Amino acid sequence: MKLYFCKQILTYIMRQKTEIRQEQIKQAVLDIIYTDGLKSLSTRALAIRTGISEGTIFRHFASKQDIAIAIIRDVQNEFIEILRTIVLSKKSPVDRLHEFLCTTVHYLQVHKGITLLLFTEASHNNDDAMKQHLKQIFNSQKVLMSKIIYDGVSSGIWDEKVTIEDALMLYMSIPVSLNMDIIMNSEEYMVNSYCDKTLDILLKMLHN
Amino acid sequence: MKLYFCKQILTYIMRQKTEIRQEQIKQAVLDIIYTDGLKSLSTRALAIRTGISEGTIFRHFASKQDIAIAIIRDVQNEFIEILRTIVLSKKSPVDRLHEFLCTTVHYLQVHKGITLLLFTEASHNNDDAMKQHLKQIFNSQKVLMSKIIYDGVSSGIWDEKVTIEDALMLYMSIPVSLNMDIIMNSEEYMVNSYCDKTLDILLKMLHN
DNA sequence: ATATAACAAGTAAGTATTTACTTTGTTTTT
DNA sequence: AAAAACAAAGTAAATACTTACTTGTTATAT
Numbered sequence: 013m014k015l016y017f018c019k020q021i022l023t024y025i026m027r028q029k030t031e032i033r034q035e036q037i038k039q040a041v042l043d044i045i046y047t048d049g050l051k052s053l054s055t056r057a058l059a060i061r062t063g064i065s066e067g068t069i070f071r072h073f074a075s076k077q078d079i080a081i082a083i084i085r086d087v088q089n090e091f092i093e094i095l096r097t098i099v100l101s102k103k104s105p106v107d108r109l110h111e112f113l114c115t116t117v118h119y120l121q122v123h124k125g126i127t128l129l130l131f132t133e134a135s136h137n138n139d140d141a142m143k144q145h146l147k148q149i150f151n152s153q154k155v156l157m158s159k160i161i162y163d164g165v166s167s168g169i170w171d172e173k174v175t176i177e178d179a180l181m182l183y184m185s186i187p188v189s190l191n192m193d194i195i196m197n198s199e200e201y202m203v204n205s206y207c208d209k210t211l212d213i214l215l216k217m218l219h220n
Numbered sequence: 221m222k223l224y225f226c227k228q229i230l231t232y233i234m235r236q237k238t239e240i241r242q243e244q245i246k247q248a249v250l251d252i253i254y255t256d257g258l259k260s261l262s263t264r265a266l267a268i269r270t271g272i273s274e275g276t277i278f279r280h281f282a283s284k285q286d287i288a289i290a291i292i293r294d295v296q297n298e299f300i301e302i303l304r305t306i307v308l309s310k311k312s313p314v315d316r317l318h319e320f321l322c323t324t325v326h327y328l329q330v331h332k333g334i335t336l337l338l339f340t341e342a343s344h345n346n347d348d349a350m351k352q353h354l355k356q357i358f359n360s361q362k363v364l365m366s367k368i369i370y371d372g373v374s375s376g377i378w379d380e381k382v383t384i385e386d387a388l389m390l391y392m393s394i395p396v397s398l399n400m401d402i403i404m405n406s407e408e409y410m411v412n413s414y415c416d417k418t419l420d421i422l423l424k425m426l427h428n
Numbered sequence: 429a430t431a432t433a434a435c436a437a438g439t440a441a442g443t444a445t446t447t448a449c450t451t452t453g454t455t456t457t458t
Numbered sequence: 459a460a461a462a463a464c465a466a467a468g469t470a471a472a473t474a475c476t477t478a479c480t481t482g483t484t485a486t487a488t
Contacts, residue, residue, distance in 0.1 A: 028463080029462090029463090030462080030463085033463085045343070046343075048344075049340070049343045049344035050258070050340055050343065050344075051340075051344060054446075054447065054448080055447075055448055055449075056446080056447080056448090064463095064464075064465090065464065065465045065466070066448085066449085066465095066466095067449085067450075067451085067464075067465065067466075067467090068463070068464050068465075069449095070448085070449060070450080071462085071463065071464075072463090075448080075449080076447095076448065076449085128339065128340065128343055131336065131339070131396075131399065132257070132258055132259075132336065132340065134399075134403045135253070135254075135257050135258065135336055135399070135402075135403070136256075136257035136258075136259060143403070146403065147403070147404060150400060150403075150404070177417070178417070178420075178421050181390070181393050181397050181417075181418070181421065182389070182390055182393060182421070184393055184396050184397060184400065185389050185390060185392055185393025185396060187396070188392050188393060188395070188396050189389050189392060191339065191342075191343070192358060192392065194343075195342045195343070195351070195354060195355070195358070196355060196358065209385070209386070209389075210389075212386075213386050213389070213390070213425065216424075216425060217421065217424055217425065235436095235437060235438075235481090235482060235483080236437080237436090237437085238436080238437080241437085262472075262473065262474080263473075263474055263475075264472080264473080264474090272437095272438080272439090273438070273439050273440075274439095274440095274474085274475085275438075275439060275440080275441095275475085275476080275477090276437070276438055276439075277475095278474090278475060278476080279436085279437065279438075280437090283474080283475080284474065284475085429488100430487100430488085431486105431487090431488075432485105432486085432487080432488090433484100433485090433486080433487095434483100434484085434485085434486095435482100435483085435484080435485095436481100436482080436483075436484095437480100437481080437482075437483090438479100438480075438481070438482085439478105439479085439480075439481095440477100440478095440479095440480105441476105441477085441478095442475105442476075442477070442478095443474100443475080443476065443477085444473100444474100444475095444476100445472100445473075445474090445475105446471105446472080446473065446474095447470100447471080447472065447473075448469100448470100448471090448472095449468105449469080449470095449471105450467100450468075450469070450470105451466100451467085451468070451469090452465105452466090452467085452468090453464105453465095453466095454463105454464080454465085454466105455462105455463085455464075455465100456461100456462085456463075456464090457460105457461085457462075457463090458459100458460085458461080458462090
């Protein structure tokens with residue numbers, strides 16, 4: 013009787029739906045990359061980190077590569093979509109730019125490890141589907157930021173001679189700078205100022 | 221007789237001194253990372269790429285990790301030292317900044333794969349010696365660029381309110397932008413303009 | 429000059445371990 | 459009773475690295 017009760021509780025904790033397990037596995041991938049590095053990202057390590065067996069992981073994902081694909085798809089469906097709503101809002105270009113940058117910094121902070129995953133997967137030329145996903149992510153960010161800049165230039169607040177590529181180059185330096193800070197063991201509060209800092213530089217660049 | 225002659229030629233091609241083999245192995249590491257990705261970087265792949273046996277690789281390097289350490293040491297001894305001579309030259313701050321940026325872009329173009337190696341090794345927290353090397357490389361670049369900017373500000377040509385961190389952030393975006401271009405399959409001539417492009421943005425930032 | 433000893437550079441075929449992934453069978457939920 | 463979730467114990471292939479041995483190079487003694 014008592015054993016059965018315990019078992020029920022245990023299984024209640026353990027037994028989860030595929031969607032929940034998938035989320036846990038994806039999170040574990042980013043965690044492992046962040047804490048132990050890419051080399052430590054094995055299915056065995058994933059099983060230990062998630063607390064489920066190795067075999068079960070392959071019940072929720074067809075392959076290890078599929079987990080990475082799912083994470084990258086999440087970036088597209090969640091992160092890029094948030095950026096899109098910001099860009100399409102009615103706020104001023106400066107406000108939108110600020111929100112755009114802060115959202116990016118915040119996403120990278122919450123999803124530590126995503127930068128490394130994106131860049132290493134991107135360099136892995138063999139998988140064309142993956143490469144296409146990554147291209148789309150980078151391109152979406154470019155297109156969305158272009159829109160804000162275009163609006164600012166149109167309304168006359170920013171220099172019309174500014175190129176989108178210049179602004180984008182600075183924007184793309186955010187993940188590197190953040191990762192560099194992690195390497196350098198910089199304090200966390202420094203990271204929080206990245207958003208405002210980048211805005212300042214960008215505004216200086218864009219200033220009429 | 222003829223066999224002996226052939227053997228001599230063959231061995232002349234084959235047999236090499238440790239220094240030469242080490243260079244070949246290091247180059248092969250960067251080549252493999254660039255063409256096939258980090259996942260493909262195995263000692264077996266290295267043996268095939270260099271044309272020597274797996275065992276021989278371990279004659280010239282104590283471990284696989286040691287190859288990465290040697291490459292990173294090269295960055296310090298070659299690349300950083302070139303940057304240092306540029307910074308310490310008698311040219312104007314603008315000229316030095318231009319040369320500084322062009323040298324960086326050129327180095328990254330010739331040593332494709334180095335960016336990925338640096339960043340993935342950096343994220344691998346276990347090895348403190350490696351981490352120290354990387355810290356030193358990043359810090360050297362920071363210190364050297366600070367010197368140029370300081371000289372420019374001192375001589376009154378640049379805004380005294382400019383922070384080194386802002387300039388450094390842009391500078392650090394160069395490797396990412398270059399890698400992104402590789403992913404995006406952009407044309408090679410685009411890459412050649414990176415140096416001037418970055419200078420333009422920096423000068424705009426620094427302008428009094 | 430030439431023989432020899434010492435060393436450096438090379439290999440093929442191992443090693444144990446780790447890898448991503450599978451199979452088998454059980455338990456839980458619907 | 460069907461489907462889904464799970465663990466345990468596999469699998470073959472790949473991994474970094476070693477071993478035992480061969481071959482080439484070079485400095486030294488004759």
